[in-house]
Amino acid sequence: MSTNLIIESITRHIRLSNEEKEHFISLLQPKIYKRKDFILEDGQVCKYSYFVTAGCLRGFTVDHNGFEHVLNFAPTGWWIADMYSLLTQKPGILNIEALENTEVLLLSKSRQEKLYHDIPQFERFFRIITENSLVSYQQRLIDNLSLTAEERYHNFCRRYPSLINTLPKKQIAAYIGVTPEFFSRMQRQMLTKGKKQQD
Amino acid sequence: MSTNLIIESITRHIRLSNEEKEHFISLLQPKIYKRKDFILEDGQVCKYSYFVTAGCLRGFTVDHNGFEHVLNFAPTGWWIADMYSLLTQKPGILNIEALENTEVLLLSKSRQEKLYHDIPQFERFFRIITENSLVSYQQRLIDNLSLTAEERYHNFCRRYPSLINTLPKKQIAAYIGVTPEFFSRMQRQMLTKGKKQQD
DNA sequence: CGTCTATTTGAATGTACTCAAAAGCGGTGG
DNA sequence: CCACCGCTTTTGAGTACATTCAAATAGACG
Numbered sequence: 417m418s419t420n421l422i423i424e425s426i427t428r429h430i431r432l433s434n435e436e437k438e439h440f441i442s443l444l445q446p447k448i449y450k451r452k453d454f455i456l457e458d459g460q461v462c463k464y465s466y467f468v469t470a471g472c473l474r475g476f477t478v479d480h481n482g483f484e485h486v487l488n489f490a491p492t493g494w495w496i497a498d499m500y501s502l503l504t505q506k507p508g509i510l511n512i513e514a515l516e517n518t519e520v521l522l523l524s525k526s527r528q529e530k531l532y533h534d535i536p537q538f539e540r541f542f543r544i545i546t547e548n549s550l551v552s553y554q555q556r557l558i559d560n561l562s563l564t565a566e567e568r569y570h571n572f573c574r575r576y577p578s579l580i581n582t583l584p585k586k587q588i589a590a591y592i593g594v595t596p597e598f599f600s601r602m603q604r605q606m607l608t609k610g611k612k613q614q615d
Numbered sequence: 616m617s618t619n620l621i622i623e624s625i626t627r628h629i630r631l632s633n634e635e636k637e638h639f640i641s642l643l644q645p646k647i648y649k650r651k652d653f654i655l656e657d658g659q660v661c662k663y664s665y666f667v668t669a670g671c672l673r674g675f676t677v678d679h680n681g682f683e684h685v686l687n688f689a690p691t692g693w694w695i696a697d698m699y700s701l702l703t704q705k706p707g708i709l710n711i712e713a714l715e716n717t718e719v720l721l722l723s724k725s726r727q728e729k730l731y732h733d734i735p736q737f738e739r740f741f742r743i744i745t746e747n748s749l750v751s752y753q754q755r756l757i758d759n760l761s762l763t764a765e766e767r768y769h770n771f772c773r774r775y776p777s778l779i780n781t782l783p784k785k786q787i788a789a790y791i792g793v794t795p796e797f798f799s800r801m802q803r804q805m806l807t808k809g810k811k812q813q814d
Numbered sequence: 815c816g817t818c819t820a821t822t823t824g825a826a827t828g829t830a831c832t833c834a835a836a837a838g839c840g841g842t843g844g
Numbered sequence: 845c846c847a848c849c850g851c852t853t854t855t856g857a858g859t860a861c862a863t864t865c866a867a868a869t870a871g872a873c874g
Contacts, residue, residue, distance in 0.1 A: 479761035487753060500750045509757075536735055543742035546749055551699045553752040554686060558708075560759050561792045562678035565862080586820065593760045598862055600822055764830080785852065797830055799854050815874105822869070831860075838853070844846095 418446065418469050421493055422521055429544050430537045440538075443531060444521040449473075449514040456512040462501035464522040468494055471518025472579065474587060475510050486591040489515075491578050495545065515583065560593060565602055568592040617645065617668050620692055621720055628743050629736045638733065642726040648672075648713040655711040661700035663721040667693055670717025671778065673786060674709050685790040688714075690777050694744065714782065759792060764801055767791040 419441050426432065432440070446469075449455060455473060456462055466473065473490040475498070487510065490496035501508025502525055523531075531538045552575075559568055569592050573580050579588075589599035618640050625631065631639070645668075648654060654672060655661055665672065672689040674697070686709065689695035700707025701724055722730075730737045751774075758767055768791050772779050778787075788798035 477757050477761065483761070485757055485760040487757060499746065499753065503746055503750065532739070536738070539735070539738045539742060540731070543738060543745060546742060546745045547698065547702055550745055550749045550752060551702065553749060553756055554698065557752055557756050557759065558676050558684055558686060560756065561684040562676065562682070584820065595863060596821070597823085597864085601862090604822085783852065794831060795853070796832085796855085800830090803854085818871100818873085820869100820871070823867085825864105825866090827862105827864070829861095829863085832858085834856085836853105836855075839851085840849100841851105842847100842849085844848100 418519065419444070419521070421469055422467050425493060426541055430541045432535070432537065436535050436537070439534065440531065443527040444523055447520050447522055449518045449520065451514055451516050451518075453514045454511060455514065455520070456498060456508070456510065458509055458511050459507045460501070461505055462498035462508050462510070462525075464524050465495055465497045465502065465528060466490070466512070467521045467523070468492055468496065469519045469521060471520075472515045472582075473512055473518055473520070474515055475512050476590065477509050478511065484590050485593070486587060489576055489579060489583070489587075489591070491576065515587070565592055565594045565598070566606065569599075569602070617718065618643070618720070620668055621666050624692060625740055629740045631734070631736065635734050635736070639730065639737075642730060643720040643722055646719050646721055648717045648719065650713055650715050650717075652713045653710060654713065654719070655697060655707070655709065657708055657710050658706045659700070660704055661697040661707050661709070661724075663723050664694055664696045664701065664727060665689070665711070666720045666722070667691055667695065668718045668720060670719075671714045671781075672711055672717055672719070673714055674711050675789065676708050676710065683789050684792070685786060688775055688778055688782070688786075688790070690775065714786070764791055764793045764797070765805065768798075768801070 422444070423432075423437055423441070426440075444467075449471075455466060458478065468490045470492055472492070473496050475487045475490070475496055476484045477487065478484055488496065496512060498508035498510035498512070500506075501510065505525070528538075528542075532542075556571075559571055563571070569588070572588060572592055576583075585599060585603075586596045589596045592599070594602070621643070622631075622636055622640070625639075643666075648670075654665060657677065667689045669691055671691070672695050674686045674689070674695055675683045676686065677683055687695065695711060697707035697709035697711070699705075700709065704724070727737075727741075731741075755770075758770055762770070768787070771787060771791055775782075784798060784802075785795045788795045791798070793801070
């Protein structure tokens with residue numbers, strides 16, 4: 417069953433009866449995207465929270481020079497959405513794209529709200545994961561203000577260990593905030609610096 | 616009564632009876648800090664959420680070169696805490712300092728949890744403000760990856776209009792992520808560019 | 815195989831930084 | 845009230861990290 421993962425990740429934070437689990441599952445819609453499919457585009461209103469059960473998505477923006485900046489990756493077991501758009505129901509600035517063939521579970525905003533009403537424990541669950549998410553964006557912001565590109569790369573590796581060798585380097589560069597050219601030179605330097613670990 | 620502001624800011628999001636309001640108020644401890652006092656220091660465990668009723672605080676980190684980076688300001692009507700430390704109850708990396716004489720209301724972690732239990736509406740309230748906070752840190756991260764220092768300064772002005780003329784420029788520089796020297800040159804340039812607004 | 819994209823390399827450039835020093839500003843005590 | 849002190853802000857000159865643009869190479873996919 418493809419819903420094991422999501423249930424497991426929820427019950428790490430809150431306790432649910434079997435009926436509650438089933439009710440929750442009944443609100444989800446499974447969906448499959450192919451590599452390079454767009455789950456959400458810049459300017460659209462985000463109507464779902466997405467939970468990745470297999471594959472990988474990325475959330476990114478495009479700046480006024482046409483450069484992409486990666487806000488987050490969502491490998492298996494992660495949630496993703498354009499939070500701004502989802503909360504306000506206004507057009508967002510985030511693009512969400514499949515980096516490979518990816519299976520997701522969709523939870524619509526209206527069903528999520530219904531869920532808060534039906535099973536108040538979910539209010540707590542989403543509060544907790546939002547809190548954790550907040551902390552990591554705060555930390556990433558501090559890192560972008562304090563650390564060198566190389567140190568930010570190491571943080572990327574700690575955060576997304578499964579992606580280090582699967583992701584195009586261009587995407588990693590767009591996440592840590594450097595150009596692909598600079599990222600390439602940086603990696604060469606890291607090798608010659610005696611640190612022969614490829615993370 | 617110094618609690619009008621906090622009640623008003625809460626009831627913008629959730630509905631409370633008078634008894635609930637009073638119960639909530641009873642959990643708060645007022646406290647006064649003087650300019651330059653530290654509310655929280657790097658390495659301590661954060662035990663409270665702080666709501667500013669007058670004055671202004673700032674949350675900042677110090678990097679391994681001794682440079683300060685401002686995560687957030689908390690003028691009147693804003694909450695502040697070291698979320699990482701508050702959630703995990705481990706030593707944090709944030710310093711919180713009073714930029715002027717400041718009055719705050721303290722809500723201890725244990726009382727906050729009790730509050731979730733006593734008045735589940737507060738679970739919702741803190742979920743909502745955490746969501747909003749998340750969105751703005753995401754946006755700020757994107758801005759740091761996409762925008763010039765000048766554009767980031769304009770965003771600072773939109774976010775903290777009340778602080779533009781009261782805050783030492785050094786603090787603004789540490790928020791937008793440039794050196795005080797560069798910020799000074801930047802402002803001179805902005806004037807000569809014909810944009811004579813001082814925001 | 816050929817095409818398209820990703821990655822690497824090179825050379826020149828620029829934005830923001832470092833270090834040093836001067837100028838401004840505010841508060842405190844004599 | 846003025847003088848001094850400490851801190852902030854500005855200015856100058858040299859520097860470095862990361863970028864831009866261009867081109868070559870390598871990989872992936874149909």
